[in-house]
Amino acid sequence: MSAKHDLFGTHSDWLFHTLDNSKASLPETKTFLPDGTRISRKAVGVLDIVPPAGRGNPNSEAIIVSAGVHGNETAPVEVLNELVSELIDGEWELACPVLLILGNPPAMVAGERFTEVNLNRLFNGAHGRSEYDGLAEAARAQLLEEACRQFAMASPQALYHYDLHTAIRPSHRERFALYPFVAGRQVPVRQCDFLLEAEVETLLLQHKAGTTFSSFSASLLKAESFTVELGKVRPFGQNDPKRFSGIRDALRRRLRGQPAPSPQPPFDQLTVFEVVHEILNTGKNFRFHIPDDVANFTEYQPGTVIWEDDETSYRVGHSPEAIVFPNPEVPVGQRVGLMIRPKTGSKLGSDEKGVR
Ligand SMILES: O=C(O)CCC(=O)N[C@@H](CCC(=O)O)C(=O)O
Numbered sequence: 219m220s221a222k223h224d225l226f227g228t229h230s231d232w233l234f235h236t237l238d239n240s241k242a243s244l245p246e247t248k249t250f251l252p253d254g255t256r257i258s259r260k261a262v263g264v265l266d267i268v269p270p271a272g273r274g275n276p277n278s279e280a281i282i283v284s285a286g287v288h289g290n291e292t293a294p295v296e297v298l299n300e301l302v303s304e305l306i307d308g309e310w311e312l313a314c315p316v317l318l319i320l321g322n323p324p325a326m327v328a329g330e331r332f333t334e335v336n337l338n339r340l341f342n343g344a345h346g347r348s349e350y351d352g353l354a355e356a357a358r359a360q361l362l363e364e365a366c367r368q369f370a371m372a373s374p375q376a377l378y379h380y381d382l383h384t385a386i387r388p389s390h391r392e393r394f395a396l397y398p399f400v401a402g403r404q405v406p407v408r409q410c411d412f413l414l415e416a417e418v419e420t421l422l423l424q425h426k427a428g429t430t431f432s433s434f435s436a437s438l439l440k441a442e443s444f445t446v447e448l449g450k451v452r453p454f455g456q457n458d459p460k461r462f463s464g465i466r467d468a469l470r471r472r473l474r475g476q477p478a479p480s481p482q483p484p485f486d487q488l489t490v491f492e493v494v495h496e497i498l499n500t501g502k503n504f505r506f507h508i509p510d511d512v513a514n515f516t517e518y519q520p521g522t523v524i525w526e527d528d529e530t531s532y533r534v535g536h537s538p539e540a541i542v543f544p545n546p547e548v549p550v551g552q553r554v555g556l557m558i559r560p561k562t563g564s565k566l567g568s569d570e571k572g573v574r
């Protein structure tokens with residue numbers, strides 16, 4: 219029997235197996251590749267992969283990569299599935315422990331952002347709130363947190379987490395990453411270089427911890443974590459693979475333990491923004507003054523009223539601010555968008571010290 223058959227039975231690959239078993243609770247299954255690499259399918263859509271003892275891990279790292287936390291963000295799911303197929307087919311050898319996650323299989327089958335509640339608001343323990351009792355997404359958040367905890371405990375190396383997404387709106391900047399807030403932390407220059415290698419040339423610094431997957435791994439597992447937005451939401455099969463070659467090639471290079479290339483034009487400078495305001499649906503007759511179809515990074519001039527309710531309002535401050543993720547269709551208390559502005563001295567080259 220082949221490793222592929224042990225893991226995915228009669229399904230042609232990891233993605234088909236995950237979609238076909240989206241609601242199943244399957245027991246853990248382990249197998250080995252001919253080179254000794256151990257692959258454990260911890261749960262549906264969760265693979266823990268460890269290279270054989272004795273193989274060098276030249277970058278001394280352990281990596282978590284997640285995709286499909288929102289079920290309709292399919293391109294990053296296809297990227298991860300492709301990397302898994304290449305590894306299982308023996309096209310390259312793994313150098314470091316890796317945990318690969320397809321976040322929300324039932325939502326992937328439905329082609330929806332989520333089925334009952336937004337999975338990416340349930341981390342950092344939020345899944346335990348009584349309002350989420352009995353919801354499938356709350357159970358999934360708990361399972362994913364536990365899988366990440368176990369992976370982190372088993373891997374003494376430096377831990378990295380890339381949570382891959384695509385955006386609902388068009389964007390003036392096609393690819394961008396968000397760096398979760400952890401007090402006193404600076405973005406390491408090597409991570410800036412990795413983002414550039416993945417053709418991600420814009421970075422947003424969050425201003426407070428949240429309940430996203432990347433905020434959980436950054437705050438509680440001390441990982442260097444990023445949410446990475448790689449383009450626009452499209453159904454399975456409608457993504458242009460060329461637009462995702464940057465992240466695919468950069469991740470493959472990391473998993474193989476190869477040295478980092480130096481940043482090359484046009485991806486040699488990261489533009490950095492800071493979040494200045496998180497817009498929440500206050501519920502008190504909340505009114506959002508941004509049109510439905512506005513693109514991410516659309517700029518607003520000082521004094522523009524962005525939202526108001528019966529008690530308060532938010533106006534752009536002394537310098538222009540841009541909007542990211544505008545979406546008023548969220549439950550009360552949840553994020554409607556982020557207001558950002560360029561970080562002073564925001565062009566970061568590979569020879570500088572980091573930001574913040
Ligand atoms: O395009 C949108 O409105 C949402 C895209 C998306 O899912 N973004 C993530 C960002 C998570 C973070 O802030 O780190 C999300 O909203 O969950």
Ligand SMILES: [Zn+2]
Nearest residue numbers: 288291383384
């Ligand atoms: Zn998303």
